[in-house]
Amino acid sequence: MLEAVNVTKEFGPNRALNGVSLRVEAGEIYCLLGANGAGKTTLINLFLNFHQPTSGSVWINGRDVASAPIDTKRDVAYIPEQVMLYGMLTGLENLDYFAALATGQRQPKDHLVALLAEAGLPADAVDRRVSNYSKGMRQKVGIAIALAKNARALLLDEPTSGLDPSAANEFSQLLVRAQERGVAILTTTHDLFHAKQTGTRVGIMKRGNLMSELDSADVSHNDLEALYLQHMRD
Numbered sequence: 001m002l003e004a005v006n007v008t009k010e011f012g013p014n015r016a017l018n019g020v021s022l023r024v025e026a027g028e029i030y031c032l033l034g035a036n037g038a039g040k041t042t043l044i045n046l047f048l049n050f051h052q053p054t055s056g057s058v059w060i061n062g063r064d065v066a067s068a069p070i071d072t073k074r075d076v077a078y079i080p081e082q083v084m085l086y087g088m089l090t091g092l093e094n095l096d097y098f099a100a101l102a103t104g105q106r107q108p109k110d111h112l113v114a115l116l117a118e119a120g121l122p123a124d125a126v127d128r129r130v131s132n133y134s135k136g137m138r139q140k141v142g143i144a145i146a147l148a149k150n151a152r153a154l155l156l157d158e159p160t161s162g163l164d165p166s167a168a169n170e171f172s173q174l175l176v177r178a179q180e181r182g183v184a185i186l187t188t189t190h191d192l193f194h195a196k197q198t199g200t201r202v203g204i205m206k207r208g209n210l211m212s213e214l215d216s217a218d219v220s221h222n223d224l225e226a227l228y229l230q231h232m233r234d
């Protein structure tokens with residue numbers, strides 16, 4: 001479970017988050033929408049302890065990130081927009097390295113290969129250098145690293161940006177599979193369609209404030225778009 005409690009974050013005179021509270025339960029996909037600079041990435045970064053809140057607190061599985069930064073990091077996997085991998089290594093070698101880094105132990109090769117398959121990486125790519133991978137393939141290695149960690153919470157920052165519709169759809173299905181295993185998922189996106197389609201809940205942010213929260217089942221694509229545009233105009 002991921003929770004932000006009345007979080008404010010200031011960078012000098014700039015208030016990036018203004019008293020934001022939200023909760024993502026196990027088995028939920030919470031999609032954060034908002035214009036550039038709304039504060040979405042800042043919120044994700046607080047959960048990762050990349051920054052600390054100016055006031056308020058962020059919690060992962062009932063533990064305050066500021067008080068237990070190491071333990072909370074173990075419980076969470078993170079997939080950024082650009083998954084950083086070693087281009088000279090193959091997908092399998094990258095997974096081997098980063099999974100060992102995340103878990104403190106190396107995992108058997110057949111298990112790693114199975115994780116890459118589960119993440120949707122084509123079998124003939126497993127032993128190819130990552131420098132030749134497409135963005136979607138790099139994302140899949142990122143997913144496999146997250147799967148290897150077996151984390152109960154997943155944070156994603158614009159994971160589908162730059163993916164073609166078919167790759168984005170494949171990615172969404174992976175998220176749904178993680179959700180079905182009870183993972184709490186918080187993702188930022190600019191893609192309203194993806195938010196409505198994949199998210200169980202949608203939050204709309206504007207200038208550091210969480211303006212609206214909706215259950216995606218309760219809102220049509222058109223209504224979500226209208227609400228989003230209305231917030232952007234106001």
Ligand SMILES: Nc1ncnc2c1ncn2[C@@H]1O[C@H](COP(=O)(O)OP(=O)(O)OP(=O)(O)O)[C@@H](O)[C@H]1O
Pocket residue numbers: 011014015016034035036037038039040041042043
């Ligand atoms: N490390 C930082 N130092 C100073 N200001 C920052 C820092 N990180 C973010 N900000 C500021 O905080 C505000 C929120 O930025 P943030 O990156 O969280 O927005 P965002 O909603 O993720 O935007 P985008 O959709 O463009 O990724 C912006 O005004 C940004 O300039």
